[in-house]
Structure formats: structure tokens, C-alpha cells
Amino acid sequence: xxxxxxxxxxxxxxxxxxxxxxxxxxxxxxxxxxxxxxxxxxxxxxxxxxxxxxxxxxxxxxxxxxxxxxxxxxxxxxxxxxxxxxxxxxxxxxxxxxxxxxxxxxxxxxxxxxxxxxxxxxxxxxxxxxxxxxxxxxxxxxxxxxxxxxxxxxxxxxxxxxxxxxxxxxxxxxxxxxxxxxxxxxxxxx
Numbered sequence: 759x760x761x762x763x764x765x766x767x768x769x770x771x772x773x774x775x776x777x778x779x780x781x782x783x784x785x786x787x788x789x790x791x792x793x794x795x796x797x798x799x800x801x802x803x804x805x806x807x808x809x810x811x812x813x814x815x816x817x818x819x820x821x822x823x824x825x826x827x828x829x830x831x832x833x834x835x836x837x838x839x840x841x842x843x844x845x846x847x848x849x850x851x852x853x854x855x856x857x858x859x860x861x862x863x864x865x866x867x868x869x870x871x872x873x874x875x876x877x878x879x880x881x882x883x884x885x886x887x888x889x890x891x892x893x894x895x896x897x898x899x900x901x902x903x904x905x906x907x908x909x910x911x912x913x914x915x916x917x918x919x920x921x922x923x924x925x926x927x928x929x930x931x932x933x934x935x936x937x938x939x940x941x942x943x944x945x946x947x948x
Contacts, residue, residue, distance in 0.1 A: 774812045776802050786867035787804050790820060790878045817881050824872070824882045828866050830858070843900040849948045855920060855942045857898050861896055861929050866928050869922075893917065916947065 761769075780802040784793040795816055799806040813819040827868035835843065836853045843851070859866055872879050879886070907911045923943075927934045 770812075773804070773808065777804070777809055777812060777819070778823050778826065781819050782868055783864050785820060785823070786864040786871065789871070790816075790875055795819075801895065821881055822876065823868070825885060827869060828885065831893075834858075834888065835896060841896065845898045845948055848900065849944060852944055852948065856936055859924055860931075860936060863928060863931070866924050870925050870928060890917075919943070 765840075777798065780792070781798045786800060788797075793816070794811055795806055798819075798836055799809055802809075809819070813822065815919050837847060837850060872882070873934040894910070894913050894917065897916055898909045901909035901916075923939060928935065
């Protein structure tokens, strides 16, 4: 029986997700420049040409991975898409941040290694800056509503704190007390 258009689309999405998952793992483990399209294809068990059916280049592939990650982070910051961070949403953000940190270590390794790879960060810099500005705006408004003396600086501190937690966790997850850190941050920020 021939496949339906929906079945073909499902197969396409599965292949695309496989490519992105394998590429993420290789980029996080070996670095962007050391990872080739051939190595991604070999690890995914597909042909190199199939990757080019989905992505124009290795740069296009890493952009897709990072943009998908940014979209996931955006869902944490603003689950109802209203541009406002509430106390309940802050608690949700922190709960999910720690859950994602523990469950998606490869994404976070890639995320943090990007900031030391200048050629790679340039590929996503414009979108990354736009997203970060929106997050800082939401956090600033949140801390202002909480009566914080300097809400903008508090927003920057909060972001840096989460980045630092992520960096410490990916470098030393076995000795990092995630639940204690999470409890302390929830006490401070929600």
C-alpha cells in the first residue's frame, strides 16, 4: 500500500531529528570544526547525501540545532507566550531548567562550548542576541514587580547564575548537588 503524504512527512521529520540528534552529540563531543558531514552520516547510519536533503551545510545544521534549543528555552521562559514572567512561571522555569540540564547533557555541552568558538557563535549571533534581549527584558520586569532595587542587574545576575550552574553541572555532574542548588534558587527567586 502506498504511503500517505502524512506518512512521508513523518518519515522526513524522524530522519531530520535523527540527523540533528547525532550531529548534536558529535558537535558536543568532538567540537564543531572536527565534526564532518561524513562522520555525522556514518554515526546516523545514513548516506551523506541524505543530510543534504535536509540541511544545506554543516553551518545550516548547527543553526537548526541551536535554534531548536533556543525555542525550547523560550518555552521555559514564557510557556503561555504572553511576554510576562509570573511567580508560577519562574518556578516552572527553574524546575524545568534543572530537569533539562540533567536529561539533555549534550545540548548543554554544545551550548556552553559555543561561547568559546568564535566562528560558531557568529553563525547564530544575531538570533541569539535577539532571544537573550527578550529574556533579559522579561526577567527585568519580573524583578521590578518583585520590588528589586536594580532589576536589570538582577536579571543579568540570574542569567549568569543559571549559566554557571549549567557549566558546573556539565563539567562535574556527579559531585554537583542539583536538588540542593535547585531548592536554594527557588527560595531566592520565586
